[in-house]
């Protein structure tokens with residue numbers, strides 16, 4: 001059982017080959033030509049923080065992600081959004097690499113088809129709160145919990161598969177209180193090392209590429225933050241990956257050794273569900289291309305299925321079982 005206490009576990013080629021091949025027959029693992037270098041299973045016990053950019057949290061909770069020189073982790077926030085996320089998924093497939101997505105709960109309910117596509121293509125899915133409040137740190141504690149748990153529940157519901165207990169703070173705005181709650185829930189916090197700058201005002205595909213590559217050159221490795229809702233990112237990604245590949249960078253696919261376990265006590269609170277339904281309506285008006293696509297059904301699904309979604313279904317399909325069963329002795 002030693003592997004359960006290990007921070008990271010490198011899975012062997014058999015697993016790597018099978019996962020890569022499942023997503024695309026052209027991506028059979030070949031270290032000589034594949035841009036994907038390794039699959040690393042990250043542990044979320046007691047809520048470690050991965051990535052160096054920390055604001056209010058205690059820096060002693062930052063755990064070093066065991067990346068080798070020139071190894072990077074690709075992460076995408078704020079989606080899914082069909083028009084841009086699908087371009088990004090095609091680009092990732094073309095380069096035979098895997099990423100970690102941090103969808104917003106409300107976006108996930110609206111874009112569940114795209115979210116399922118992310119899972120089917122073998123990428124890792126975490127969560128980025130229910131409604132992306134940049135003021136999370138100043139919210140009442142009950143609301144912080146609702147944002148976290150509701151976000152995961154909505155993403156899990158929309159994805160249709162168990163998701164990783166990987167959390168990213170909106171705007172990387174962590175706080176000691178929220179970090180402590182996540183630790184109590186065995187949810188890891190994913191900060192970043194390199195910001196692509198695709199959310200900066202006036203960003204262009206050229207500036208995103210320039211920023212990503214020059215910032216990575218300074219560190220030599222790290223977790224890179226992109227946003228899959230940005231047209232500029234979708235446009236820039238192919239060139240960025242080609243450039244990194246030519247410079248000897250390899251992409252590490254991070255997976256989880258556990259699945260997110262919903263907290264039915266939080267989700268059973270009718271006040272939380274009511275406020276989420278209201279938020280879903282607001283999110284829909286802002287993001288759905290056609291307002292009529294956000295119908296009552298979406299909200300009703302949230303009401304009725306978030307609660308019954310949970311512990312048993314997730315427990316039956318624990319990612320841990322799937323991953324470690326394939327690799328005994330790790």
Ligand SMILES: [Zn+2]
Nearest residue numbers: 077078170171
């Ligand atoms: Zn975000």
